[in-house]
Amino acid sequence: MRHATCVLxxxxxxxxxxxxxxxxxxxxxxxxxxKAEQSPAATASPADLAxxxxxxxxAEKGLESGDAKLVDDRATxxxxxxxxxxxxxxxxxxxxxxxxTLMALGATKQRMLEEAxxxxxxARVELERxxxxxxxxxxxxxxxxxxxxxxxxxxxxPEGTVISLPGGKLFDPGRTDLLPGGRDQLARVADxxxxxxxxxxxxxxxxxxxxxxxxxxxxGRRAEQVRDFxxxxxxxxxQIRTGSPRRKPPRAVTASPEFATNGAxxxxxxxASGGSKPKRRP
Amino acid sequence: MRRWxxxxxxxxxxxxxxxxxxxxxxxxxxxxxxxxxxxxxAERVPAARLHLQEAxxxxxxxxxxxxxxxxxxxxxxxIARAQAELANALAREQTARSEVEQAHAQLDALKSGRTxxxxxx
Numbered sequence: 001m002r003h004a005t006c007v008l009x010x011x012x013x014x015x016x017x018x019x020x021x022x023x024x025x026x027x028x029x030x031x032x033x034x035k036a037e038q039s040p041a042a043t044a045s046p047a048d049l050a051x052x053x054x055x056x057x058x059a060e061k062g063l064e065s066g067d068a069k070l071v072d073d074r075a076t077x078x079x080x081x082x083x084x085x086x087x088x089x090x091x092x093x094x095x096x097x098x099x100x101t102l103m104a105l106g107a108t109k110q111r112m113l114e115e116a117x118x119x120x121x122x123a124r125v126e127l128e129r130x131x132x133x134x135x136x137x138x139x140x141x142x143x144x145x146x147x148x149x150x151x152x153x154x155x156x157x158p159e160g161t162v163i164s165l166p167g168g169k170l171f172d173p174g175r176t177d178l179l180p181g182g183r184d185q186l187a188r189v190a191d192x193x194x195x196x197x198x199x200x201x202x203x204x205x206x207x208x209x210x211x212x213x214x215x216x217x218x219x220g221r222r223a224e225q226v227r228d229f230x231x232x233x234x235x236x237x238x239q240i241r242t243g244s245p246r247r248k249p250p251r252a253v254t255a256s257p258e259f260a261t262n263g264a265x266x267x268x269x270x271x272a273s274g275g276s277k278p279k280r281r282p
Numbered sequence: 283m284r285r286w287x288x289x290x291x292x293x294x295x296x297x298x299x300x301x302x303x304x305x306x307x308x309x310x311x312x313x314x315x316x317x318x319x320x321x322x323x324a325e326r327v328p329a330a331r332l333h334l335q336e337a338x339x340x341x342x343x344x345x346x347x348x349x350x351x352x353x354x355x356x357x358x359x360x361i362a363r364a365q366a367e368l369a370n371a372l373a374r375e376q377t378a379r380s381e382v383e384q385a386h387a388q389l390d391a392l393k394s395g396r397t398x399x400x401x402x403x
Contacts, residue, residue: 055360073357080333080364087371094378101385108392 020063020071029056029075029082036082040089048085052078141195148188153250161196161269163189164249167207167222167262176221178229186226189267190233193240198270200235202227203245205264219245219263226265302349308359312341315366322373330372337365 033056036042041049059074148154153164170182178186193200204219206212223242231237248254249264316337324330340362348355 069354070357073354073361077357077360077364080361080368084364084368084371087368087375091371091375091378094375094382098378098382098385101382101389105385105389105392108389112392 020066020068022063023068023071023075025072025075025079026059026063029059029078032079032082036086039086040093041082041085042089044089044092045085048081048088052081052085055081137195137197141192144188144192144195148192151185151188155250157247158271159246159268160271162247163192163267163269164205165189165265165267166256166259167205167219167264168256168258170226170265171222171262173258173262174218176218176225178225183229186229187233190230190235193230193235193267193269194233196269198239198272200240200270201243201268202230202240203243203266203268205245205249205259205266207259207261207263209260215263219265222263222265226267230267302352304344304348304359305356308356308363309341309344312337312359312363312366315363315370316341319366319369319373322370323377324369324373327373327376330369330376333365333369333372337362337369340365 033052036049036052055074055078059071059078062071062074065071145154148163155162155164165182165185169185170178172179202223204216204221204223206215206219208215220242227240227242230240245266246268247266249259249266254264316334319330319334319337324334340358344355344358344362347358
């Protein structure tokens with residue numbers, strides 16, 4: 001009886017001191033720790049990793065007790081701490097990425113702002129340059145018109161600015177060759193047209209005496225002669241063309257006795273605001 | 283002999299009626315972590331919500347098992363705290379992720395010309 005009791009006590013003692021080798025949960029914790037050591041958690045949250053290690057060590061120590069439940073509970077805490085440390089590591093990485101992106105955002109905004117300011121400044125310079133060029137062109141136009149108006153009749157009509165030149169100042173009767181005085185006058189007209197930089201039309205006004213058909217033909221040839229001369233003076237060919245007269249010359253022209261025999265030439269400068277776009281000189 | 287028997291029964295009855303308290307500090311720490319996770323918005327993040335729920339369940343389980351297994355109950359509190367900490371960390375991660383996505387969206391929108399330099403859409 002005494003022998004049997006000793007055997008039983010010995011058996012219970014051995015069972016109580018049974019040393020566990022490991023548990024699946026502890027294996028999982030070990031693997032998770034090795035993985036976490038290589039993750040951003042190692043640098044981002046070393047304190048959490050250290051806490052996880054402490055619980056892992058407690059779990060390892062728990063093996064000595066042979067209590068698998070104790071080992072698993074401590075391993076579970078270790079695993080949870082490791083996962084938290086990894087999450088914190090990822091959070092640190094995300095925060096760094098966010099800061100970097102916000103910096104790029106700020107830099108992009110600044111660059112765009114600077115570009116917009118540069119474009120604005122450039123546009124202002126361009127605007128001022130264009131305005132100066134426009135003012136200068138208008139000044140040249142006014143000046144050339146003033147020069148021209150001293151010797152020539154100029155009228156502002158709805159169809160445009162009409163410069164009327166008596167035929168006798170430009171041509172000998174029945175001829176199409178320009179007189180020297182006519183050339184001088186047409187040179188001033190050319191200056192005016194160049195300054196205006198708008199489309200123009202040369203119209204021959206036929207003489208009132210003589211045969212109508214021949215007078216019309218002569219006035220047409222004279223209009224072409226005048227246009228060619230103006231082009232030779234620098235007016236672009238695209239800017240000027242010839243056409244039939246659409247109005248009577250002014251009284252100052254028709255009152256001249258030579259109009260009846262020599263006709264006249266009108267040069268019509270189209271209005272600035274209209275359907276036709278001015279032709280630029282090269 | 284009769285007196286001794288009565289006294290023993292009385293003592294046994296008192297012992298059965300007594301409810302052992304959970305260790306105050308671990309319990310407070312676990313509950314504080316649960317509150318912190320709630321406040322940071324862990325309920326709105328699916329993975330975090332799961333761990334938060336598990337933390338609550340672990341605290342409840344610790345209360346239930348405390349009388350029979352106080353050591354096991356204390357370990358359950360450790361687990362509860364760790365689960366709440368993980369919920370907290372996952373919620374923070376999600377917040378950081380959202381901020382990164384928002385910053386990228388703003389940058390992309392700016393680069394594609396959908397917003398002005400002020401950032402307004």
